[in-house]
Amino acid sequence: MPTELKFAIFQLVIILPFLAGFFFRNRLPRPEQTSKSLITLNLTLLEPPVVLWSIWGLTLHTEMIYLPVAGLCLVISGFIIGKLAAHCIPFPGNDAETIIISSSLANHGFTMGGFLCYLIAGETGLALSAIFLTYFIPFTFLFIFPYAGAKSKNQAFQWTFVRDMLFSLRNMPLYAALTAVMVRLSGINRPDVYFPVDILLILSIALYYFTLGINFKMDDLSLFKKEHLYLAVQKFLILPAAAFLLLRLAPISPEIDMVIKLQSFMPAAIYSVITAIIFDLNARLASGLFVVNSLLFIFLVFPLLFFGRQLLFQ
Secondary structure (H helix, E strand, O other): OOHHHHHHHHHHHHHHHHHHHHHHHHHOOOHHHHHHHHHHHHHHHHHHHHHHHHHHOOOOOHHHHHHHHHHHHHHHHHHHHHHHHHHHOOOOOOHHHHHHHHHHOEOOOOOOHHHHHHHHHHHHHHHHHHHHHHHHHHHHHHHHHHHHHHHOOOOOOOHHHHHHHHOOHHHHHHHHHHHHHHHHHOOOOOOOOOOOHHHHHHHHHHHHHHHHHHHOOHHHHOOOHHHHHHHHHHHHHHHHHHHHHHHOOOOOOHHHHHHHHHHOOOOEOHHHHHHHHHOOOOHHHHHHHHHHHHHHHHHHHHHHHHHOHHHHOO
16 A cells, blocks of 8 residues: 555544544543543553564564663653743643643654554554653653652652552553563564554554544633643654754664654653543643644644655655
């Protein structure tokens, strides 16, 4: 299938489910619960087999350690930039902490960063993006959660949060990635059989954007204007520019270089909303930032990256 045709199909897989989710939001008896159930379904049944299959087919080498290190550097840089912004821009109440967390966590995962890597670099790009994401659990559970707990006025941090989230079914894609690496290192080759990567990927992305549509509110476009502007500049200009400059100094393969560059453009992550809910921060702000930042990426940044890939990643 030509790459441009694949892009057009996947754009429809994004737009139509999003509009459907928005349309059905007020027609569902419990939209928030529906959204959570669909996300869990996606993370437990659809993503893990694709991650497992993709990484299993890789030839592993030590250079791949750059991937999770780069992921960690990106989210730490986002955290630092968010801290600086909170000192320069007056945010009321605990909005500053919500902004900082949204600045740090990015949607590097399967249905955003991994999706774009797959479109541009195929199954290899998808597998490398899954390895890139292995930074996520240690950083989120051992740094972001304690930080949010310490800053929250209403909810103290407890290690039980880490335990419960660490063993959550939502972490199945990470467990699948680790399993694939162990199987590959043990010398067991992936069987030469057909595996429906495209079909599972389309289903996963459709579910993801349907839930995004369920969570979207028109008011999100008009509220928090300066917050939306700040986050867009940080996610889509400052972090990518820094990543591109630093990667000029890194002696790594073109495939790994490209995956890191693509991931540097990713919007805010759903876990910024989850963190705000757990620790009684401004969940409405976190949700608005996540949705609007994602929409800006989908309809503006995503097409520019795709059609400008030869110029950006040559």
